[in-house]
Amino acid sequence: MWLGLAAGYVAVAWWLKLDPGELWAGMAAMGEYAGRFARPDFSDGGRLLGRLGETVLMGVWGTVLAVVLAMPVTWLAAANLTPARWVRALAREALTFCRAVPDLLLALLLLSATGVGPLPGVLALGIHSSGFFGKTVADAMERLPAGVLEGVASTGASRFQCVRFAAWPSVSREIVGFGLYTLDRNVRTAMVLGVVGAGGIGVDLREAMGSFRFERAGAVLLLILVTVVAVDALSGWLRRRLD
Numbered sequence: 200m201w202l203g204l205a206a207g208y209v210a211v212a213w214w215l216k217l218d219p220g221e222l223w224a225g226m227a228a229m230g231e232y233a234g235r236f237a238r239p240d241f242s243d244g245g246r247l248l249g250r251l252g253e254t255v256l257m258g259v260w261g262t263v264l265a266v267v268l269a270m271p272v273t274w275l276a277a278a279n280l281t282p283a284r285w286v287r288a289l290a291r292e293a294l295t296f297c298r299a300v301p302d303l304l305l306a307l308l309l310l311s312a313t314g315v316g317p318l319p320g321v322l323a324l325g326i327h328s329s330g331f332f333g334k335t336v337a338d339a340m341e342r343l344p345a346g347v348l349e350g351v352a353s354t355g356a357s358r359f360q361c362v363r364f365a366a367w368p369s370v371s372r373e374i375v376g377f378g379l380y381t382l383d384r385n386v387r388t389a390m391v392l393g394v395v396g397a398g399g400i401g402v403d404l405r406e407a408m409g410s411f412r413f414e415r416a417g418a419v420l421l422l423i424l425v426t427v428v429a430v431d432a433l434s435g436w437l438r439r440r441l442d
Contacts, residue, residue, distance in 0.1 A: 235413035235414075235417075236413055236414075236416060236417030236420060237417065238414050238417065239414060239415075239417035239418035239420075239421050240412075240414035240415045240417070240418050241418050243415075244418070246403075247400065247403060247418060247419065247422060248422075250393075250399060250400040250402065250403055251399075251400045251422050251423075251426060253317055253398055253399050253400070254386070254389045254390050254393060254398075254399030254400045254401070254426075255386055255389075255426065255430075256317075257317050257320045257321050257324065257385075257386075257389040257392075257397075257398060257399055258324065258382060258385035258386030258387075258388070258389045258430075259382065259385075259386075260321045260325075261320070261321050261322075261323075261324025261325045261328065261385045261389065262324070262325075262328065262378065262381050262382040262385050263325075264321060264322070264324070264325025264326075264329070265324070265325045265326075265327075265328040265329040265332050265381060265385075266329075266332060266378060267325075268297075268325060268326065268329040268333075269294070269329040269330075269332045269333030269336065270333075270336075272290050272293060272294060272333050272337075273333045273336040273337045273340065274337075274340065274362045274366065275287065275289075275290035276290035276291045276294060276333065276334070276337035277337045277338075277340040277341050277366075278341055279340065279341055279343060280340060280361070280362060280366060290337075291334075291337075294329070294330045294333040294334045294337070295330065295334075296330070297326055297327060297329050297330030297333070298327060298328075298329075298330025298331050298334065299330070300326070300327065301327070302323045302324055302326075302327035302328070302388055302392065303323075303391065303392065303395065305319075305322070305323035305326055305327055306319050306320055306323035306392045306395055306397040307395055309322050309323055309397075310395070310396055310397065315396045315397075315398070316397070316398050317397065317398030317399060318398075319392075319397045319398075320389055320392040320393070320397030320398050320399065323392060323397065324385045324388060324389060324392070328381050328384065328385055331381065332377060332378070332381050335373075335377050336370065336373070336374055336377070339370040339373045339374075340366050340370055343365075343366060343369055343370070350365070376438055379434045379437055379438055380434065380438075382430075382434065383430055383431055383434040386426070386427075386430050387427055387430070389401075390404075390423050390426075390427075393405070400419055400422065400423065403415075403419050404416060404419045404420070404423075407419060
């Protein structure tokens with residue numbers, strides 16, 4: 200098996216024209232280039248912090264939009280809640296479409312309609328992550344024991360009441376946990392979307408790199424790193440509290 204994996208790796212490397220020699224020869228140049236960011240310039244720190252706050256808010260509102268878009272579709276995509284196969288297939292395909300289109304591509308398309316700013320970034324994050332969020336919640340609902348739904352249905356409850364009083368409470372912990380993961384992911388992605396003009400601190404990174412202001416770019420990268428670590432730590436702490 201290991202021989203087959205090694206042969207496959209060599210074949211893929213040859214097909215992609217990956218040359219380890221070129222990487223080794225470029226290590227010195229990479230080190231010299233990275234050294235240009237070693238003296239971060241925080242002379243405009245207040246403005247950068249404002250942009251960073253805008254980026255975090257983009258991630259937050261993108262997550263809120265994802266939940267709002269996904270929630271009405273999730274119970275339609277669950278087999279144990281929606282007997283009609285065509286309805287379930289349509290809901291699943293809608294979620295698949297949302298997560299299949301990259302958020303970077305969505306941001307570029309929305310930029311042409313809404314202009315430069317955080318709005319296309321929020322919309323791109325919300326639409327794309329709603330596909331992941333909706334599919335995960337629908338799969339969690341399908342794992343519910345049959346007795347949970349049958350017990351509520353035996354009281355004469357409607358389909359909506361079964362979802363409201365049996366399905367949602369049973370998967371609420373998973374919903375909150377994956378919502379936190381989606382928030383973590385969207386904050387990080389919002390920084391990348393700014394590079395294409397979708398608002399946030401990514402705009403400053405693009406401008407600094409485009410004008411060869413490596414000290415300012417180093418400050419932006421340092422702020423991004425600290426923010427990613429902080430959001431990841433906060434999200435992990437909240438998930439542990441839920442467990």
